[in-house]
Amino acid sequence: MSAHLSIIQFSTNDRTYWKGNMSKLYEPSLPKLMEAIATEAKGMRGMDRRNFLKGGIAAVAGLSSVQIIPKANASANLPPNLPEWQRQLGPGVVAKPYGDPSEFEDLQRRTVPWLTVDAASSISMTPLQDLDGIITPSGVVFERYHGGIPNVNPDQHRLIIHGLVERPLVLTMDDLRRFPSVSQIRFIECPANGGMEWRGAQMEALQFTHGMLACCEWTGVKLSTLLEEVGVKPEGKWILAEGADAAGMSRSIPLKKALDDTIIAWGQNGEALRPEQGYPLRMLNPGWEGNTSVKWLRRLEIGDKPWHHREETSKYTDLMPDGRSRRFTWVMETNSVITSPCPENPLKQPGFLEIRGLAWSGRGRIKAVDVSLDGGVNWQRTELGELVIPKALTQFSLKTQWNGQPWLLQSRAIDETGYVQPTLKQLRDERGGWSIYHKNSIHTWNVSETGDVYNVQIS
Template identity: 70%
Template sequence: MSKIIKGPSTRELMAQMVQESEHLSINDRRDFLRKGVAAAAGMAATTIAGSSIASEVNKANLPPNEPAWGKQLGHGVVEHPYGSPSKFENHVVRRTVPWLTADSIASISMTPLQDLKGIITPNGLVFERYHGGVPQIPVEEHRLIIHGLVERPIIFTMEDLMRFPSVSEIKFIECPANGGMEWKGAQMEALQFTHGMLSCCEWTGVPLKVLLEEAGVKPEGKWILAEGADGSHMSRSIPIEKALEDTLVVYAQNGEMLRPEQGYPLRLLNPGWEGNTSIKWLRRLEVGDKPWYHREETSKYTDLMPDGRARKFTFVQETNSVITSPCPEKPMVKPGFVEIEGLAWSGRGKIKQVDISFDGGVTWVPAKLKGLVLDKALTRFSLVTKWDGQPWLLQSRSIDETGYVQPTLSQLRKVRGGNSIYHKNSIHTWKVAPTGEVTNVQIT
């Protein structure tokens, strides 16, 4: 507990800091900064080459920039202890498809991907899926039990769990039914409905491996049943290998405690696996020697193959991608320079490459990956080009670090047939009309 850090002492470095910042004149500072800028400038130039959007700005029709809100005071700090979006953004909400489920208690709401930037999904917009409504669970009354084929069954309080060393990881969660309405060719005229069962947060919790070591898994323990505390007691069987590899027991998302609809106060997180395995309101982990074949992994969440057999335990969300701008909700604004943007993700690791096609998959151009490229997280891609009103059949195709290439719909159908609801990760097509309108079309 008394190792001294290496390198210059605090005192020496402090003296250096003082010299650098206290007695630096503005001109010195400028010279210092200029050196750094020279290097940065070369890099940035490639990003903006050829772009001259401002030259297209119509200056004549703009009102004078003397708005009313610059002449009065706004509201103060005490009125909103927990903040909300601007009232001018109240169209940016999760949406549901009323005919999709029998009632709202066992239903879905979808993330407005068309309005999102970067890779983080704000907590208020993370898609929802539940089977018995959202329970209201007082944090101090919640318990997690680990039992079954273990040496020491344990019941944890939330306080116990939050004492373990925590990890925080940015990971996507996707419902395997994302795009499922399109297997048979349904045309949902909105990105929010074709791909919106997809979100990405920074999750914080404890590796399940750590908790299992506390309980001591017996040698014959090969599967884990995870069960929710909600009225549906949603449950899934998880192979022990995944549990020991990277499964987390999480209590926070994007810095704060889980939202009620995301499992408050505790959920499982199986990175890269279909969302329904990441059991919410997690109350029970039972270790067994084989899977349980509960309702949700037999009648649901299996893939019905052409020969009538069900493909089971298809956990991984294979690589997928979609163009988010333009899309049906965000048509082309006007001819000229345009940034084609989108999201790519893979349940097997990092995204390696994304290509874009303007002609429905005949030819491809590599896009740029923007910002952070993280394991099993949403990754944003971009291609700056020019649009002069020509029709486009816009597609994106992702390739993950395993080399897996996102398939076409016909390639996927050839293997899986047309009975499936789940795991439709095929290349998606937006048709861009000369008017700028964007519609959802299927190219097989």
């Protein structure tokens, strides 16, 4: 019976634990082990069964190689031994003309399968728990599609600017790159980030509570430059931005924002936009709902009124408890979260600890971040990272000691306008539990005595 249980625990992805038990229980008999795995797998179905078998058999293979070639043991690569990778040549230049992360890394966007009905109109989240610094690698920037990713040929892509303008223009990608350009580090966040948590703690992972968030260096032309080129007529007050995707994504942007800091971007983190992020051209409205930053941008129409399209009426409006709804809730308000520790990154040992996290504000720079260890009773100031850029992710950290005491860990950001990140209670008292979007409240991680970290809410 105990042998049986040890295998079940393996199937829950805790490989090390299982192997430890394995060597005790099964060491002499490999066939017996295989038989046990097969028996166990009989009771499973689908993915569970496949994952179980894959993992189980791989572990058996590992076990047998340990017995046959002692030097494959992990300690063989540790001091004072010379590691195997130092005793042979590695691949040379351009073995991979476009490089990948190390095979030992497991950096992945992930989705919550039950959230949406179809992958082409869905969302995946950035693995914030595995990232350092403020830049999100392009390959793991969260995705949000309403009609899948269009495969746009840049030579055949055009941006048309028309409507209330003196000179309606059609621009090729080559044309766009001739304009004076800017490169700016800005965050982009889906307003539904955290939306699953309005009515209670639900997601036991940082990736799912806060992962609809990314921060990249974007390169492009300021929209104000393009608007000078077409000459906006005096009655022009709004801009319709429209994508070339199957959803024809469209949002109404007030001219004031367009003249302030909107970018029409073709570059992301030093290379062309990824297809997932709007290749070859997207709008970027810094600090605003990610949805307004229309991807695969094909058209800008200048008009005198907003269009009230689906993504600014049916969706991306915020239902209040009295049945009325906010519209045009563009700004992403000040927010922050502790990224280490978090449910995916529990504390493994007592002693010195640097608590790390990210803060951001759609209204400008982060001025300060405070951390509480006791659920918001007492707070202490943290140190901000070196780069404090408006409308960009900003690092904060607190050096402390953890000696096995349970914590209710929180962070609270303050931006340069003086806005203080609110508590969940404050937001719920004002907005109820059904507004879906714009949940920027102080988040709580419960660090247990064992170092495990859980998502909790304090009410």
